[in-house]
Amino acid sequence: MSTMSTESAMSTESTEKPQQAKPKLAVYKFASCDGCQLQLLDACGKLMQLADRVEIAHFLEASSRVEPGPYDLGLVEGSISTAEDIERIHAIRKECRFLVTIGACATSGGIQALRNWGQIDDFLSAVYASPETISSLEKSTPIADHVPVDFELRGCPIDPGQLLELITSVVLGRRPKLPSQSVCVECKSRGTVCVAVARGVPCLGPVTQAGCGAICPAHDRECFGCYGPAEAVNLVSLTSFYEQQGAPRDKLTRLVRGINGYAQAFREESNRLEATADGGAKGRP
Amino acid sequence: MQRENHPAGPGRCQVDGSPQAAVGDWVWLNVADLQLLIDALRHDGRRVVGPQVADAAVVYRDLERAADLPRGWIDEQDGGHYRLRRDEAAGVFDHVVGPHSLKNFLFPARETIGRFLREDGTWRQLDDLPPEPPLAVIGVRACDLAGLAIQDRVFLGGESVDPGYRRRRESLFLVAVNCRRAAATCFCHSTGCGPAVSAGFDLALTERDGRFACEVGSERGAAVLATVSAATSLLACSHDEVSAARGQPAALEQAMHARQEEAGQPKPRSLNTEGIRDLLFDNLEHPRWEEVASRCLSCTNCTLVCPTCFCSSVGEVADLSGDAVERERHWASCFTLDHARMHGTSVRSSTASRYRQWLTHKLAGWIDQFGTSGCTGCGRCITWCPVGIDITEEVAAIRDTAGQKESPA
Ligand code: SF4
Ligand code: SF4
Numbered sequence: 074m075s076t077m078s079t080e081s082a083m084s085t086e087s088t089e090k091p092q093q094a095k096p097k098l099a100v101y102k103f104a105s106c107d108g109c110q111l112q113l114l115d116a117c118g119k120l121m122q123l124a125d126r127v128e129i130a131h132f133l134e135a136s137s138r139v140e141p142g143p144y145d146l147g148l149v150e151g152s153i154s155t156a157e158d159i160e161r162i163h164a165i166r167k168e169c170r171f172l173v174t175i176g177a178c179a180t181s182g183g184i185q186a187l188r189n190w191g192q193i194d195d196f197l198s199a200v201y202a203s204p205e206t207i208s209s210l211e212k213s214t215p216i217a218d219h220v221p222v223d224f225e226l227r228g229c230p231i232d233p234g235q236l237l238e239l240i241t242s243v244v245l246g247r248r249p250k251l252p253s254q255s256v257c258v259e260c261k262s263r264g265t266v267c268v269a270v271a272r273g274v275p276c277l278g279p280v281t282q283a284g285c286g287a288i289c290p291a292h293d294r295e296c297f298g299c300y301g302p303a304e305a306v307n308l309v310s311l312t313s314f315y316e317q318q319g320a321p322r323d324k325l326t327r328l329v330r331g332i333n334g335y336a337q338a339f340r341e342e343s344n345r346l347e348a349t350a351d352g353g354a355k356g357r358p
Numbered sequence: 359m360q361r362e363n364h365p366a367g368p369g370r371c372q373v374d375g376s377p378q379a380a381v382g383d384w385v386w387l388n389v390a391d392l393q394l395l396i397d398a399l400r401h402d403g404r405r406v407v408g409p410q411v412a413d414a415a416v417v418y419r420d421l422e423r424a425a426d427l428p429r430g431w432i433d434e435q436d437g438g439h440y441r442l443r444r445d446e447a448a449g450v451f452d453h454v455v456g457p458h459s460l461k462n463f464l465f466p467a468r469e470t471i472g473r474f475l476r477e478d479g480t481w482r483q484l485d486d487l488p489p490e491p492p493l494a495v496i497g498v499r500a501c502d503l504a505g506l507a508i509q510d511r512v513f514l515g516g517e518s519v520d521p522g523y524r525r526r527r528e529s530l531f532l533v534a535v536n537c538r539r540a541a542a543t544c545f546c547h548s549t550g551c552g553p554a555v556s557a558g559f560d561l562a563l564t565e566r567d568g569r570f571a572c573e574v575g576s577e578r579g580a581a582v583l584a585t586v587s588a589a590t591s592l593l594a595c596s597h598d599e600v601s602a603a604r605g606q607p608a609a610l611e612q613a614m615h616a617r618q619e620e621a622g623q624p625k626p627r628s629l630n631t632e633g634i635r636d637l638l639f640d641n642l643e644h645p646r647w648e649e650v651a652s653r654c655l656s657c658t659n660c661t662l663v664c665p666t667c668f669c670s671s672v673g674e675v676a677d678l679s680g681d682a683v684e685r686e687r688h689w690a691s692c693f694t695l696d697h698a699r700m701h702g703t704s705v706r707s708s709t710a711s712r713y714r715q716w717l718t719h720k721l722a723g724w725i726d727q728f729g730t731s732g733c734t735g736c737g738r739c740i741t742w743c744p745v746g747i748d749i750t751e752e753v754a755a756i757r758d759t760a761g762q763k764e765s766p767a
């Protein structure tokens with residue numbers, strides 16, 4: 074990374090991008106585990122080859138040196154969880170030409186969005202010794218609920234190869250070639266035996282976007298949807314079939330309400346499952 | 359479709375491997391001889407693939423030991439349902455078809471079809487694609503052979519021949535197996551593709567009382583058997599034994615025609631193929647397409663497990679310098695939006711239109727395109743559909759209510 078920082082230190086500070094200038098990249102963090110940024114660091118070996126084409130101007134996890142904006146590409150990790158987050162994401166949107174959310178937190182609210190189905194005060198008093206010192210919004214929400222987002226890079230965490238493809242496409246000014254079909258495509262392509270059909274394990278693969286390479290089914294377990302909803306989803310059909318095959322309703326609700334549980338299609342389905350389970354609607358965010 | 363050959367008389371090829379079994383002859387192989395068969399195939403430099411129990415199913419894997427064949431395993435299949443069950447009385451090949459087919463090997467999910475290098479501003483194609491050993495597959499069924507014949511028309515028929523497919527196909531050695539039982543999802547008796555193996559194999563095995571009546575289907579098959587008979591003496595099947603072996607799949611076929619629905623058992627499938635092309639093309643606006651779309655996930659599983667589906671997409675993958683490019687082909691499916699994307703928009707945006715594309719291409723358009731249906735009746739698309747959508751049921755529903763039209767919304 075040091076090479077990149079040195080290079081960026083030499084770059085121009087002009088706000089109007091000169092024709093030949095390298096696109097400036099900025100990376101931001103909100104409520105998240107940092108896993109997606111780690112994937113970015115992981116991709117840096119290859120990213121070095123891009124160093125003469127991109128300038129990493131703002132990436133605190135890698136270097137404390139910050140080049141001022143505006144930036145050509147902003148990568149946002151994490152969900153909006155505090156009042157300050159809201160102000161900050163609006164400022165970031167203004168300084169980034171392309172804004173891309175990376176990972177489940179930024180794209181759908183993340184695992185922390187499970188709190189959206191409960192009472193924030195209950196969690197605060199259960200978790201923190203002095204809950205009065207915590208100032209948190211009631212809900213964890215995706216970036217796109219607050220500002221327009223140009224592209225979503227899915228995954229929990231994101232895939233370094235996909236990230237590289239995204240950055241390359243921004244550099245070259247073309248559309249990123251990233252899959253939008255279901256995980257089943259990757260599962261069948263690697264010759265994995267379907268865990269849903271052969272083991273009766275409810276799997277979210279048919280409604281989840283490809284990108285991970287179907288890692289979980291290849292290790293004998295179900296897909297739990299970390300790449301979020303695929304291009305066309307029919308959750309009602311899938312969960313109804315699993316239920317008909319004997320899967321308990323609460324298990325299905327928990328499966329759909331997971332890492333991407335607050336993504337619209339998954340959220341609506343877990344709410345539906347819950348609302349129709351015992352005839353009465355529960356807390357529905 | 360029975361062969362005309364007269365089987366060898368008893369004892370004809372038992373002494374010191376001479377005289378050898380010829381095309382059309384039948385010899386007995388014992389279970390122990392299967393290892394000799396695998397060894398003989400491998401000895402010739404072939405990669406041998408055969409059915410094995412792995413990941414809760416019978417799948418095709420590289421096979422070195424005959425002991426790894428799925429002896430004593432039975433598969434129960436239904437829509438969206440596959441379970442293996444132990445049955446000590448079951449033979450080596452009493453499972454039927456699993457999620458894999460010959461397609462996985464001849465038309466692999468991913469294939470590099472070209473490499474290109476830019477040097478001094480000029481592009482050059484490298485012709486050093488990695489060599490593949492010739493392949494032998496043990497355990498293919500009548501429907502698999504039918505699927506192969508259909509893919510042959512796609513990849514080798516007509517003007518454009520697929521070079522990779524041809525390379526693999528020409529050296530392919532096939533040890534076929536006559537089915538002794540059928541899954542509820544099997545309907546090869548309706549499509550005329552099975553269950554009897556009739557042509558297109560090098561060797562064909564019929565399991566009888568713990569040993570295998572082996573029919574020689576090709577010169578290559580005879581040559582491999584000659585290697586086996588160098589290690590052990592092989593007994594020729596008698597005329598009556600050949601008749602009995604031939605009668606076995608014939609009896610299964612009759613039984614399949616007679617199958618009835620039983621309470622608590624998966625429904626046995628069949629497909630009425632009469633006039634099926636016109637039936638489907640005349641019912642493009644039938645309300646059933648919307649009905650099945652309410653269940654279909656557009657997940658692609660049916661097309662990817664289907665032994666005849668051939669769609670692929672080709673793309674270039676460059677390294678970051680942009681100077682080394684690989685052209686890759688990978689499986690595609692008409693259930694994805696990308697499959698019908700033109701000018702940035704998908705012309706089959708609804709699941710109903712995508713399901714209709716699958717069914718009408720498979721069972722109707724295929725006939726115009728290749729002179730044959732695209733369906734062998736293997737039942738894979740039924741079993742491996744995560745919500746159990748059943749091609750036979752969809753056709754029957756349209757047939758029962760043919761002529762209905764979706765009322766304009
Ligand atoms: S295991 Fe899951 S992802 Fe794989 S084919 Fe089955 S349903 Fe699809
Ligand atoms: S359409 Fe279904 S039953 Fe017919 S060949 Fe394909 S997978 Fe087998």
Ligand code: SF4
Nearest residue numbers: 667668669692716719
């Ligand atoms: S049914 Fe669909 S995936 Fe299969 S060959 Fe036809 S268009 Fe291709």
Ligand code: SF4
Nearest residue numbers: 654655657658660743
């Ligand atoms: S018919 Fe079944 S396997 Fe095929 S796309 Fe629809 S849900 Fe998937």
